[in-house]
Structure formats: C-alpha cells, structure tokens
Amino acid sequence: MKSKWLAFMLIAVIAIVPGILTWAMNTEVTAKAASVGMATQSWQASFSVSLKKSKITEDNVYVMTEKGKKVPATIALLEDQKTLVVKELVPGSYQLHVKKEAFAQGGLNVASQVIPFTIIETLTSVQSEKELEQYFKNLLKAPRGEIREEEMSQSAKSEDKATANNESTTNNQVEGVEEGDIVVVKDGFIFTAKDQSITVVNAKDPQHLKQAANIKLKESQYISKLALYDNLLIAIGDQYIEKAGTGMVTASFYDISNPNKPKHIRDVGQEGYLKDIRIAKDTLYLIGNMYPNYWVLQQEQKADLKPKTYDSLTGEKFESLPLEKISILPNTMDGTYSLITAIDLKNGAKTTANTKGYLGGSSGLYMSENALYLTTPIYEGNNAIPLEKRAMDMIWMPRAADTQIFKWNIDGTTLNFTGSTEVKGTVLNQYSMDEYKGNLRIFTTEGNTWDEKSTSYNHLFILDEHLKALGTVKNMAPGEKIYSARFMGDKAYVVTFKEVDPLFVIDVANPKKPAVLGELKIPGFSNYLHPLDETHLIGIGYDTEQRYDSYTKRNFTVTTNMKMSLFDVSDFKNPKEQSTVKIGGKGSYSEVQYNPKALFRNKEYNYFGFPVVQYEAGKGDNIVYKGQGAQIYEITADKGITLKGNIMNATNGEPYENWEQVVQRVVYIEDALYTVARNEVKSYQLKDFKPLDTLIIK
Structure with missing residues (x-):
C-alpha cells in the first residue's frame, strides 16, 4: 500500500513540475509608466520584477532620444526595488532602456x-486618434490600474454671508465659492431635492406652509445637488442615458423668476459620474470622472474612447469630446478621465458649455476663486497583482499611499493647467486643503494606524503657486491619523486620533517656516471643525472610552455618544476645551459629522445646529433607538455651548429611524426655523422653537 502511495505521489510531481518549469521560464516582465511627464517633476516606471541596485549603472539603465542619442539623466531605484525614477530631463521625446x-x-x-x-513643459492636447488609442493599448499591456478610493473631504475663515432677505445659506468652505446642497433657500421659498424630483415650498407664512410646485425630472436622473444663481435653479445629478448607452452627470437649469411655475431652460451633461460642483465668479463647474471600457480594443480594431457630452442648446445628439479638448495629465497611467465642464451663468446660462477631458483620474478636490486643485492617491505595492485580488486587499488591509496634486488656474470658462506634484501621505477631505495668498496648504497622513510594523505620521505641506515646496511640518502625532482640519488665515488646526484627541495649533504665517505652537489632548475626536471667531473653534465628533480585550490582552478604543466642543485658542501655545456637551448615547450620530453642509448657522442668535439621530446603549453591545430630529445650540465665546432647541421626535416603538422622516437639513427664513425631511417640512418660531406648521411633501 505504501509503495502504491509513493508511486502516485511521484506521478503527481512529474505531472506538476513541467508546469512549474514552464511558468518559471516564461514569466514576462511588465512595466507601468506614464506616457507623459512634466519637466518640473520626476518621471518613473514600475516593473513587475525586482531590479538589482548594484546593476543600476549607465551601461544597464539609460535614457536615449528618439534618434538614438544617449542623454545624461539622474536615475534612481526606489526602496520597493521595482520602481525607477528619472530626473533632470528637458522637454522632448525619450526612451528608457533597461537591460535584462x-x-x-x-x-x-x-x-x-x-x-x-x-x-x-506645458500640457498639450492629444494630437491624433492613433495617439489616444496607443495610450489605452499601453494600459492593456501594463499591469492592471490602481484601485481608486473615494475621499469624503480652508481658506481664511468661511464667513456666513447673510442674504438681503435674512435667509439660510449653504455652509461653504471658501467665501465666494458656492458648493450647492440638497436644500436651498431663496426669497421665502425652500427648494428640496428627493430622488428624481424637486419640491418647491412657499414658506413666506411659516404658519401656513404651501407646496408651490413639484419639478419632475427624468426617471433615470437622480439629483444629488441643488444650487442657486440669481433666478436660476440648477439641479445636478447622475443619469443613465439609454440611447447613448452610458451614464452622465447632468445639470438641469430652471428659471425660477416665478417660483410657483419653474421653467426648464437647458440641460448640460458630461459622461461619467459626479465628483462635485462649484460656482465661482458667475461660472458653474461640473467636476467628474469617466472610466472608458478600453478593453474592447482587445476584440475590436477601432473604438471611440473619448468621453461624450450633451448640451440641449446645441441639439439632442451626444457628441464625443474633440481631441483638441483632451490631454494626458503628467505621470498618470490609470485610464480614467477627469472631466471638467464650465458654464457661464450670466444672461440665464445660455452660452455654450466648455468641457475638457484629462486622462488621469481624481478623487479629491479643493477650489478657491482663482484655482482648482484635484488630488488622487498613488498606492504602494506590486502593481502586477490582479485587480480583483488588490480590490480585496484594499478592503481588508488598506495600503499606504501618497498623493498627486493637479492644479488649474480658472478664469470663467477658461481652464489653464499649471502643473502637478506629489506629497507624502493621503488627504482626508477638502478641508485638509486651502489656498492662501497664492500658496496651497495641505495636511496628509502617511501610513496606516493599524500597521504595527510601520508607524503612521501626519504632515503639513505648503506649496507655492507653481506647486513648489515652500515649507513643511512633518511627523506630527506618530501612530495616529487625521480626523479633521481647518485653516483660518495664518493659523491651521488639525485633529489626529487613535486613543486621545490631540488638537494641534500651527502657525503658517511664514509659509517657509510653519511651526506647531500648541497641542491639546482630550478623550474623543472631532470629525468637523468650524470657526466661531478668530480665537475659537467648534468641534463636532464623538466621545470615546477605553476597553480591555481579554483575548488579545490589549486595550482598545470605542466611540460612545456624540460630542461637541468649543476650543479656546486665544493662547495659541495652550489651547483649551472651554465648553463641551454630550449628545445622545452610544450609536447617536449626525450627518454633519461627515457632511458640513448639514450645519445650521444663524448669526443673529449665535445659533448652530444640525440633524440628530439618537440611540443609547442597550444590553451587551446592542444599541436602542430613541428618536430623531434636530438640536440647536447657542454658542458664544463668553457663555460657551447652551442647548436652546431640542426638536426631537421620540420613537413610537420603532427599532430604528425611518429614512423618509429623518431631518436632512435645518434652515431659517426671517424669524422662523424649518426642518426638512424627505417627506415633510416643519416650521417653528426661531426665538423659542414653538411648532407652527407641518407640510407633507406629495
């Protein structure tokens, strides 16, 4: 019996070994490299096989011109042993030669x-269909592209700009740059988006709310943003266009001179999905991504891989973007387009839209009145790992990454690409970025807090108008990561967290020499920081507590209730938590913690508020639903934080909140406050929160 078993094993090994030998002999080297690089940056190529550091010599690795002339260049091998970095090349066409x-x-x-x-030296348009096709064919030869992460995301303090009619405005990051929201207010009317429709509520008489109009969009068009400009209402969302066979970001324009009868005047679309919008200096910017199916090149000779656009002013056809409006961003190789459509809003938004396509995807954005910045993570690791496996790795073991930054100067519908650069670490969200006096300030976290083999660090980088490094603060809060950030003129504030919440105060008055002035350590952390005045910050987040795991014999941190703090930073070297309140119990949350648009502000009463869903701790690790609604606080530097309005709807035995009834936004018009849910609008007196009326949205 034993001899038969040995014979069977021998046959199995003989059968397997040829396959192993064949794999070993025929494995090919694959390379991933951008087709275009900027003269102001290094260019790099990554390989699926490691290189020998001792063999990176002028004989084995060198650069030649198209005509076969060897040129001097600085070539270095990175720590991963698979990436070569090439520096100090003047503009021109080259070949990197790497001998076996x-x-x-x-x-x-x-x-x-x-x-x-x-x-x-400067970004140029794609010159031919052949060049564009070759770009995508190179992607098919290279290892599969990187996984993109969606980032959730200051200028000198963002002022609450009152309107002539004393109404709520959107909580924008930068004054003068509108970001839009799902609820907007104008001239006593509330406009609220729900799926494929917009409800117009006449709230001029808060005791008698009326549904003035209901705008029905196409069944496939889901609204994610509303924005106002003069008498224009702009609805932005994602839409699947069946006859074009693709998804599009669509902006629908309505004349609301008569809010009771909104008039549709135009649709503008770009292929792909929406990242965000901005309105600055009379111009609407749609910013999105589009991922073409370039794998069809493996089966077909020709394929149109240009993004499609649509403008109802010019006809009903979906047009492919002309080559002269497509460029390849430097040092990118992922096959994703970043699309930017700029629309002049003056004179009723009746001029032609300008769409530009940039090969090189993006996941984060920040915009000042004069410049647009897009960011994208650059992940470490072996690019040759199959896409499916790397997708799972990203879920279970997120990899460290750096950030590539692209910048455009904007002048109305004109977009001028000015350059790109890279910084260590990844960006949390748009509030981790800020432009001040022409310089970009950006906070990043390098590494992962879960990785015990490699400590995480937090950095601040200050870059000039050409994205050249001016100054840095590196290695803040080792082992922690950034949870929120805010820039206020010549000061910057950042919250990091792992077990306690350090609030750092950083002097950025001298961009070449930024410096940490002070630090405050308290339990919990803030997801969002909002300026109260020049020396006080509001922090909204969670309280935390330490627990002990008997299995691992280690302490770990868990979140408990919501928490709001008022930080006094008048003594920059000794910041203090001046006032604090706990909201609800374990499991309680508010949308404002991850979406600052949900913050309610009223300067007259010093009010700040937000929607709240309340839970409390139950048996074991369970939580028990207690109700939902909104809470309004008076916050002043003198008195701290005081609860003024507890507009909560208690549970009637429901196990969890009803999505249709959850308050999404809180707004005000004159002396009345309104809570807006998907299926109803409620009004209250602003001074004492006495209920006035309820309107069921039909």
Whole structure:
C-alpha cells in the first residue's frame, strides 16, 4: 500500500513540475509608466520584477532620444526595488532602456525593456486618434490600474454671508465659492431635492406652509445637488442615458423668476459620474470622472474612447469630446478621465458649455476663486497583482499611499493647467486643503494606524503657486491619523486620533517656516471643525472610552455618544476645551459629522445646529433607538455651548429611524426655523422653537 502511495505521489510531481518549469521560464516582465511627464517633476516606471541596485549603472539603465542619442539623466531605484525614477530631463521625446542584466533573475526568463515617454513643459492636447488609442493599448499591456478610493473631504475663515432677505445659506468652505446642497433657500421659498424630483415650498407664512410646485425630472436622473444663481435653479445629478448607452452627470437649469411655475431652460451633461460642483465668479463647474471600457480594443480594431457630452442648446445628439479638448495629465497611467465642464451663468446660462477631458483620474478636490486643485492617491505595492485580488486587499488591509496634486488656474470658462506634484501621505477631505495668498496648504497622513510594523505620521505641506515646496511640518502625532482640519488665515488646526484627541495649533504665517505652537489632548475626536471667531473653534465628533480585550490582552478604543466642543485658542501655545456637551448615547450620530453642509448657522442668535439621530446603549453591545430630529445650540465665546432647541421626535416603538422622516437639513427664513425631511417640512418660531406648521411633501 505504501509503495502504491509513493508511486502516485511521484506521478503527481512529474505531472506538476513541467508546469512549474514552464511558468518559471516564461514569466514576462511588465512595466507601468506614464506616457507623459512634466519637466518640473520626476518621471518613473514600475516593473513587475525586482531590479538589482548594484546593476543600476549607465551601461544597464539609460535614457536615449528618439534618434538614438544617449542623454545624461539622474536615475534612481526606489526602496520597493521595482520602481525607477528619472530626473533632470528637458522637454522632448525619450526612451528608457533597461537591460535584462539589471533585473533580479531568480530563475525568470526576463527580457530587456524599452519604454517610450515624453517630457513636456506645458500640457498639450492629444494630437491624433492613433495617439489616444496607443495610450489605452499601453494600459492593456501594463499591469492592471490602481484601485481608486473615494475621499469624503480652508481658506481664511468661511464667513456666513447673510442674504438681503435674512435667509439660510449653504455652509461653504471658501467665501465666494458656492458648493450647492440638497436644500436651498431663496426669497421665502425652500427648494428640496428627493430622488428624481424637486419640491418647491412657499414658506413666506411659516404658519401656513404651501407646496408651490413639484419639478419632475427624468426617471433615470437622480439629483444629488441643488444650487442657486440669481433666478436660476440648477439641479445636478447622475443619469443613465439609454440611447447613448452610458451614464452622465447632468445639470438641469430652471428659471425660477416665478417660483410657483419653474421653467426648464437647458440641460448640460458630461459622461461619467459626479465628483462635485462649484460656482465661482458667475461660472458653474461640473467636476467628474469617466472610466472608458478600453478593453474592447482587445476584440475590436477601432473604438471611440473619448468621453461624450450633451448640451440641449446645441441639439439632442451626444457628441464625443474633440481631441483638441483632451490631454494626458503628467505621470498618470490609470485610464480614467477627469472631466471638467464650465458654464457661464450670466444672461440665464445660455452660452455654450466648455468641457475638457484629462486622462488621469481624481478623487479629491479643493477650489478657491482663482484655482482648482484635484488630488488622487498613488498606492504602494506590486502593481502586477490582479485587480480583483488588490480590490480585496484594499478592503481588508488598506495600503499606504501618497498623493498627486493637479492644479488649474480658472478664469470663467477658461481652464489653464499649471502643473502637478506629489506629497507624502493621503488627504482626508477638502478641508485638509486651502489656498492662501497664492500658496496651497495641505495636511496628509502617511501610513496606516493599524500597521504595527510601520508607524503612521501626519504632515503639513505648503506649496507655492507653481506647486513648489515652500515649507513643511512633518511627523506630527506618530501612530495616529487625521480626523479633521481647518485653516483660518495664518493659523491651521488639525485633529489626529487613535486613543486621545490631540488638537494641534500651527502657525503658517511664514509659509517657509510653519511651526506647531500648541497641542491639546482630550478623550474623543472631532470629525468637523468650524470657526466661531478668530480665537475659537467648534468641534463636532464623538466621545470615546477605553476597553480591555481579554483575548488579545490589549486595550482598545470605542466611540460612545456624540460630542461637541468649543476650543479656546486665544493662547495659541495652550489651547483649551472651554465648553463641551454630550449628545445622545452610544450609536447617536449626525450627518454633519461627515457632511458640513448639514450645519445650521444663524448669526443673529449665535445659533448652530444640525440633524440628530439618537440611540443609547442597550444590553451587551446592542444599541436602542430613541428618536430623531434636530438640536440647536447657542454658542458664544463668553457663555460657551447652551442647548436652546431640542426638536426631537421620540420613537413610537420603532427599532430604528425611518429614512423618509429623518431631518436632512435645518434652515431659517426671517424669524422662523424649518426642518426638512424627505417627506415633510416643519416650521417653528426661531426665538423659542414653538411648532407652527407641518407640510407633507406629495
């Protein structure tokens, strides 16, 4: 019996070994490299096989021109042993030559590599269909593209700009740059978006609310943003266009001179999905991403991989973006378009839209009145790992990454790309970025807090108008990560967290020498920071507590109730938590913690508020639903935080909140306050929160 078993094993090994040998002999080297790089930056190429540091010599690794002339260049091998960085090249077309002797053999039958690339001084348009097709064919040859992460995301303090009619405004990050929201207010009317419709509520008489109009959009068009400009209501959302066979970001324009009868005047669309919108200096900007199906090139000779656009002013056809409006961003190789459509809103938004497509995806954005910044993470690790496996790795073991930044100067509908750069670490959200006196300030977290083998660090980078480094503060709060940030003129504030909440106060008055002035450590953390005045900050987040795990023999941190703090930073070296309130119990939350648009502000009464869903701790680790609604606080530097309005709807035995009834926004018009849910609007007296009326949205 034993001999038969040995014979069987021998046959199995003989059957398997040829396959192993074939794999070992035929594994190919694949390379990933951007086709375009900027003269102001380094260019790099990554390989699926490691290189030998001792073999990175002028004989084995070098750069040549198109005509075969070797040129001097600085070439370095990164720590991953698979990435070559090339520096100090003037604009022109080149080839990177890597001889097979430079690779670590390891039994692999590798071949020498020749990688063409171009160094440019300014961004240029794609010159031909052949060039565009070749870009995507190069992607098919290279390892699969990186996984993109969606980021959730200051200028000198954002002022609450009162309207002539004393109404709520959107909580925008930058004064003068409108971001839109799901609820907007104008001239006593409330406009609220729900799925494929917009409800117009006449709230001029808060004791008698009326549904003035209901705007029905197309069944496939889901609204995610509303914005106002003069007498224009703009509805922005994602839409699937069946006859075009693709999804599009669509902006629908309505004349609301008569809010009781909104008049549709125009639709503008760009292929892909929405990142966000901005309105600055009479111009609407739609910013999105589009991922073309370039794999069809494996089966077909020709394919139109240009993004499609649509403008009802010019006809009903979906047009492919002309080549002269498509560019390849430097040092990118992921096959995703960043699309930007700019629309002049003057004279009723009746001029042609200008759409530009940039090959190189983006996940974060920040915009000042004069510049747009897009960011994208650059992940570490082996690019040759199959996409599906890396997707799972990203879920279970998120990888460290750096951030690439792209900048455009904006002048109405004109977009001028000015450059790109990279910084260590990743950006939390838009509030981690800010432009001040032409310089970009950006907070990042490098590494992962869960990785015990590698400590995480937090950095501040200050870059000039050309994205050149001016000054940095590095390695703040080792082992922690950034949870919120806010810039206020020549001061910056950042909250990091792992077990306690350090609030750092940073002097950024001298961009070449930023410095940490003070630090405050308290339990919990703030998800969002909002300026009260020049020396006080409001922090909204969670309280936390330490627990002990008997299995791992370690302490761990859990969130408990919501928490709001008032920080006194008048003594920059000794920031203090001046006042604090706890909201609800374990499991309680508010949308404002991850979406600052949900913050209610009223300067006259010093009110700040937000929607709240309340839970409390139950048996074991269970939580018990207690109700939902909104809470309004008076917050002043003298008195601290005082609860003024507890507009809560208690539970009637429901196990959890009803999504249709959850308060989404709180707004005010004159002396009345309104809570807006998906299925109802309620009005209250602003001074004492006495209920006035309820309108059921039909």
